[in-house]
Amino acid sequence: MPAANAISLYNCQAVDTKRIPVAGITEFRNFVIEAAKSGKRIVSLFASPSSPQQVRLFAVLADDNAGNLSVLSSDVSDKYPSLTPDCPQAHLFEREIAEQWDVVPQGHPWLKPVRFHHSYSTGRDNKKEEPILPSVMDFFKVEGEEIHEVAVGPVHAGIIEPGHFRFQCFGENVLNLEISLGYQHRGVERAMIGGPDKRTLHYMETLAGDTSIGHTTAYCQLAESLSGSNVSPRAQSLRGIALELERLANHTGDLGALAGDIGYLPTSSFCGRIRGDFLNMTALICGSRFGRGLVIPGGVGFDVNKQHSDTLTEKLARALKDVNVAADLLWNTSSVLARFEETGVVQPEICKELGLVGIPARASGVEIDCRFNFPAGIYRFAQIPISGWHTGDVFARAYVRWLEVQRSIDFINDQLNTLPEGQIKTNIKPALPGKFCVSLVEGWRGEICHVGLTGPDGRLSHYKIVDPSFHNWTGLAMAMRNQQISDFPLCNKSFNLSYCGYDL
Amino acid sequence: MIKPLLARLQQKHRTVSFPKGTPVLPERFRGRPVVDSSKCATGCKLCVDSCPIGAIKKEKNALSIDLGKCLFCAQCEGNCSCGAIKFSREYRLAARTKKDLLLNGQEMKLAEALDKRMKKLFGRSLKLRQVSAGGCNACEADTNVLGTVVYDLGRFGVQFVASPRHADGLLITGPVTENMKLALEKTYDAVPDPKITIAVGTCAISGGPYIDLPRVNNGADKIIPVDLYIPGCPPHPLTILDGLLRLLGRIK
Numbered sequence: 001m002p003a004a005n006a007i008s009l010y011n012c013q014a015v016d017t018k019r020i021p022v023a024g025i026t027e028f029r030n031f032v033i034e035a036a037k038s039g040k041r042i043v044s045l046f047a048s049p050s051s052p053q054q055v056r057l058f059a060v061l062a063d064d065n066a067g068n069l070s071v072l073s074s075d076v077s078d079k080y081p082s083l084t085p086d087c088p089q090a091h092l093f094e095r096e097i098a099e100q101w102d103v104v105p106q107g108h109p110w111l112k113p114v115r116f117h118h119s120y121s122t123g124r125d126n127k128k129e130e131p132i133l134p135s136v137m138d139f140f141k142v143e144g145e146e147i148h149e150v151a152v153g154p155v156h157a158g159i160i161e162p163g164h165f166r167f168q169c170f171g172e173n174v175l176n177l178e179i180s181l182g183y184q185h186r187g188v189e190r191a192m193i194g195g196p197d198k199r200t201l202h203y204m205e206t207l208a209g210d211t212s213i214g215h216t217t218a219y220c221q222l223a224e225s226l227s228g229s230n231v232s233p234r235a236q237s238l239r240g241i242a243l244e245l246e247r248l249a250n251h252t253g254d255l256g257a258l259a260g261d262i263g264y265l266p267t268s269s270f271c272g273r274i275r276g277d278f279l280n281m282t283a284l285i286c287g288s289r290f291g292r293g294l295v296i297p298g299g300v301g302f303d304v305n306k307q308h309s310d311t312l313t314e315k316l317a318r319a320l321k322d323v324n325v326a327a328d329l330l331w332n333t334s335s336v337l338a339r340f341e342e343t344g345v346v347q348p349e350i351c352k353e354l355g356l357v358g359i360p361a362r363a364s365g366v367e368i369d370c371r372f373n374f375p376a377g378i379y380r381f382a383q384i385p386i387s388g389w390h391t392g393d394v395f396a397r398a399y400v401r402w403l404e405v406q407r408s409i410d411f412i413n414d415q416l417n418t419l420p421e422g423q424i425k426t427n428i429k430p431a432l433p434g435k436f437c438v439s440l441v442e443g444w445r446g447e448i449c450h451v452g453l454t455g456p457d458g459r460l461s462h463y464k465i466v467d468p469s470f471h472n473w474t475g476l477a478m479a480m481r482n483q484q485i486s487d488f489p490l491c492n493k494s495f496n497l498s499y500c501g502y503d504l
Numbered sequence: 505m506i507k508p509l510l511a512r513l514q515q516k517h518r519t520v521s522f523p524k525g526t527p528v529l530p531e532r533f534r535g536r537p538v539v540d541s542s543k544c545a546t547g548c549k550l551c552v553d554s555c556p557i558g559a560i561k562k563e564k565n566a567l568s569i570d571l572g573k574c575l576f577c578a579q580c581e582g583n584c585s586c587g588a589i590k591f592s593r594e595y596r597l598a599a600r601t602k603k604d605l606l607l608n609g610q611e612m613k614l615a616e617a618l619d620k621r622m623k624k625l626f627g628r629s630l631k632l633r634q635v636s637a638g639g640c641n642a643c644e645a646d647t648n649v650l651g652t653v654v655y656d657l658g659r660f661g662v663q664f665v666a667s668p669r670h671a672d673g674l675l676i677t678g679p680v681t682e683n684m685k686l687a688l689e690k691t692y693d694a695v696p697d698p699k700i701t702i703a704v705g706t707c708a709i710s711g712g713p714y715i716d717l718p719r720v721n722n723g724a725d726k727i728i729p730v731d732l733y734i735p736g737c738p739p740h741p742l743t744i745l746d747g748l749l750r751l752l753g754r755i756k
Contacts, residue, residue, distance in 0.1 A: 116683055117719065134683040154687045157666035159634040159648040161641055162684055183683045184638050187719040198556035202575055202713035209642030209738065266508045270515045272652035280530065287532030290642045290738065293577055302532065325511045332507060500640050 028074035115182035161499035184503035208501030214443030235299030240378035249278035299425030358446015363396035467501030598747025617753030639678030643705035673700035
């Protein structure tokens with residue numbers, strides 16, 4: 001098997017970049033394709049310039065059962081044979097590589113822009129003068145007498161982020177949904193290069209503002225590994241509490257929003273308020289409802305004293321009771337179940353083939369969760385069982401959220417009861433030069449992957465972020481196949497993906 | 505049918521008494537910074553150097569902090585050994601002009617109400633269209649929260665509507681990315697005159713953490729006129745609500 005020469009890593013294990021084998025493109029292709037066939041997932045596939053004429057492709061594959069990552073690289077110039085025809089998981093990664101570096105994956109069946117910007121490679125992109133307009137591209141089109149097209153966005157009807165959705169419909173039925181994003185593209189990955197600096201942590205906090213804790217934890221773990229620094233058990237525990245509070249707030253909000261989308265107002269109203277209670281618990285710890293300033297390199301910015309801990313325990317108990325009452329209404333109301341069940345089904349085979357992560361994967365019976373498969377920080381000591389369901393519909397995605405709410409509350413209570421003594425932060429050393437590290441965190445949406453490379457000066461020479469939304473937007477498109485277009489808001493909410501996390 | 509009714513009783517009445525009552529904010533909440541140049545040590549620029557955005561200026565020992573750029577990270581407070589900058593728990597931050605966002609130790613000039621004609625039109629009924637233009641979804645989320653039973657925005661006659669054509673104004677979040685510039689311009693044009701624009705969050709005021717990056721426009725007023733600035737990263741829902749009600753002349 002050609003996989004033999006890939007390097008094997010654990011989550012947050014830094015290695016010398018030069019130890020990552022550089023294979024020929026054929027060997028590289030075979031490795032990724034075979035690994036995907038044997039059930040591994042692509043957690044990241046990106047390119048970084050290796051010489052003025054070449055870029056180096058890095059493939060990071062996860063073996064969920066073994067809990068390890070294998071990494072292989074390959075140098076390519078302006079083109080290479082696309083992986084996507086043999087490995088659909090690679091489709092969006094390859095589109096991203098093509099857009100960022102002007103390297104053509106030949107034979108890619110769906111080669112379109114991802115974020116609508118000029119390529120980063122100097123000299124190769126001759127069209128730099130021409131402006132690139134978002135969503136100006138060839139959309140997949142269905143033709144026929146009674147076919148019609150519906151275009152929605154970028155500005156939507158609610159208070160949400162911008163994105164463009166193009167539906168091909170036959171009557172009320174959606175034959176295909178194509179999602180075109182990039183409106184939120186701020187250039188975060190490029191801004192990370194040469195860091196860390198004063199702004200680095202703020203980029204991470206606002207990468208996806210509803211996932212501040214998830215992304216800052218991924219970054220801080222990475223920065224700590226790259227510098228060989230250790231974080232105190234107390235800080236690890238507080239990071240875990242913060243991550244689960246973030247999950248609680250968002251899951252509860254989603255249960256309410258799902259109820260709102262089908263016009264079931266009791267749960268919608270209750271959960272809208274309870275979500276705020278969870279956000280306020282995060283604010284109790286750090287002053288910010290979104291956990292700004294809480295997770296910092298070397299530990300956490302705020303400690304929790306006995307009084308905070310008691311208040312949190314009491315508030316959690318009340319919130320659990322309230323959210324249970326609100327959610328029970330959903331599971332016991334036939335008109336709710338009629339809308340949730342068998343709507344927007346994603347089959348487990350599709351999940352695996354496309355490499356979906358997080359809630360949509362677990363709701364289709366694909367049991368993956370970084371907290372369990374790739375534990376880092378506190379999750380190495382306190383494991384949370386994977387919550388799953390098997391039906392792959394809106395109901396399953398709602399139900400998994402509810403299961404996770406209960407487990408997160410148990411976890412926080414356990415942590416508060418057994419909070420280790422000690423410091424909350426240590427000064428971390430500067431990052432070591434020439435290192436490569438992958439950091440995985442199970443954010444509330446799913447797997448967050450950050451990959452950092454340091455240059456000879458120890459500064460970041462490349463930074464790659466994969467928000468769970470990057471994997472999962474295609475899952476939403478698949479869930480909409482042969483659904484009524486009127487079910488789109490419901491299906492969309494059941495995924496609740498990030499635009500800015502995808503657009504970076 | 506009895507179950508939802510029992511649940512309703514169990515969940516209780518939750519709307520805050522704002523603006524009449526005193527709002528409860530967390531102990532560690534970082535609100536408006538208080539600047540006291542008299543405490544500032546001569547020659548020391550630790551606060552200026554620690555600010556990730558360059559929101560702090562020190563000229564001839566006079567400190568000033570630009571709320572339109574401030575991320576409320578309190579790095580300056582942490583680095584200052586003299587107590588010249590302290591973050592208070594004051595949540596009222598909204599201003600009508602960028603000049604009013606510059607804090608230098610004087611009393612902050614909070615947002616004034618719209619003029620008589622505009623107040624007559626919008627004072628008791630304001631319909632807004634929200635445009636996220638590169639926002640990270642935190643400002644969006646804490647604007648959305650105003651619609652929950654806790655804040656119950658509808659009781660003030662303020663409502664978010666689904667189309668700019670139904671709206672009296674825009675509420676903008678995000679630094680205005682290059683890719684959202686055209687959409688923002690078109691949405692603004694689609695709102696019938698007279699109209700108002702509200703920039704919520706540090707990004708929409710100045711670009712926030714993304715200030716001067718090549719893919720962003722450093723805030724909404726680089727593209728369209730802005731009538732109200734609500735600082736914060738993100739602003740607390742009460743900060744947003746306070747700003748809206750001040751603009752409408754409902755709080756003075």
